[in-house]
Amino acid sequence: MNAILHGLDPRETATVLDGAELVDLAVRDRIYQPNERISEVFFPFDCVLSIVTRMRDGNAIEVGTVGREGCSAIPLLLGATTTANESYCQVGGTALKIGADVFQSLRANQKFGHLLDRYVQAYVNMLGQLAACNRLHNVYERCARWLLMTQDRVGTNEIGLTHEYLAMMLGTQRSGVTIAAGTLQQAGFIRYARGVITILDREGLEGASCECYEVAREQFGGLMRSTNTHF
């Protein structure tokens, strides 16, 4: 379940669900494009969305992530109709899709609005943490952090992705990710085979991660605790 939707009373949930659509998102499905009008909002249930900043030379790096703790509406919540970043599905799964116009009208619901406000604050803090993380922490620590954050959002021990894709998420060379993932595998924390990373030792992975995982998790703590996950 999505934490924001879970935080609503059943009657409020019914209002939100009216006009919404349950959709299956596949890896690389577009959520929004830079400077294009955002027409839909997605509330992930078990998929993960990436917010990516792309440089003029084509290099891209993940600057934010959205899973079942939140939704893809940050630009809309801040009064914009477009954004400079792009967003797409990073790990496939199910999400609730709501038209942007309907979403804006639903914000009049006090509890829904309050949950979204809290989410924006946690999200902004996460952006700051990840910006610092991308600059200050090594690829091994960031790889562990990314896997933990992603596992929290998909709710399973298995994450389907390629080294190439993970390298883009971490803004590094494929060879760097290969070494980092190999080291995590040798330590027995993960198993990587045929495009699927299986998390075997979560505690070990937490020890390998930089502090940013814990900090980001705490930011979303209030929203996460309502979802019966291990957040």
Ligand SMILES: [Zn+2]
């Ligand atoms: Zn970090």
